[in-house]
Amino acid sequence: MATTEFGHTVRRWRDRVPPEAAGLPVGGQRRAAGLRREELALLAGISVDYVTRLEQGRATNPSVQVVEALGRALRLSGAEREHLFTVAGLVPPGQGTVPAYLTPSVQRMLDRLTGTPVAVFDAAWTLLLANPLYVALMGEWHGNDRNAVWRNFLGSGSRVRHTPRSRRALEAAQVAGLRASASRYPADQRLRRLVAELRANSGRFAELWDSGGVDQPEGSCKTVDHPRVGALTLDCDLLSVAGCDLRIMIYTAEPGTRDAEQLALLAVLGTQTLVG
DSSP, rough: OOOOOOOOEHHHHTTOOGGGGGGGOOOOSSSSSSOOOOHHHHHHHHHHHHHHHHHTSSOOOOHHHHHHHHHHHOOOHHHHHHHHHHHHOOOOOOOOOOOOOHHHHHHHHHHTOTOOOEEETTTTTTTTEEOHHHHHHHOOOHHHGGHHHHHHHHHHOOOOOHHHHHHHHHHHHHHHHHHHHHHHHEEEEEEEEEEHHHHHHHHHHHHHHHOOOOOOOOOOEEEEETTTTEEEEEEEEHHHHETEEEEEEEEETTTHHHHHHHHHHHHHHHHHHHHH
């Protein structure tokens, strides 16, 4: 019964989110004013098939991460988020765990940056939300690859071009940031499992973790090797949200440059891929 109610709730709230409010293109004929299943799946970072099975009550026991991701994609208020956890048969994450809730004010700010690649990460560097242009720029990540630290030490890496020096600096900054988060959220079991897995399977991570470094990531200029538009050199800035411990990553290009033209082209190509 709870699973069926969860599916009905997701479908009902999906219908009330206009695609333009989520920075998605409005094109072609739509049977409803709200989000399509594939659009909700894109925003939540889960598969369309899984969204379908959840809505139809054929998938049971969604994880805390899935419910949290759906709540962000559906633009839920705090009370609505708690209700979604309740009908999923789960308890919302409490104090002492890494925050993953985007406040309405932060969500409104992100919705207005449709022409800029923007992604939001939590304090453990797990991707919470990426707008369509960020996905077009960096590609889609699933499973463990949604965590930037895991991806760089054990996973598929990213499209960002690195020299040996910049790679070492990135690794040191990520480990230092993760260590600081682990100190702030000692009760977060998911974060503890992440650190344990990284230490067990990456000698480089274990070395940096044990060194006790405190370097923190800073904004920088990055070159992204894109398979369709080629190399783009962009400014990458990190913004911190006071009170919710989120990291907002923003890529921008200097106006009038070839990189700005490529980014504009990528916005069109990314839109065509989504609609198709």
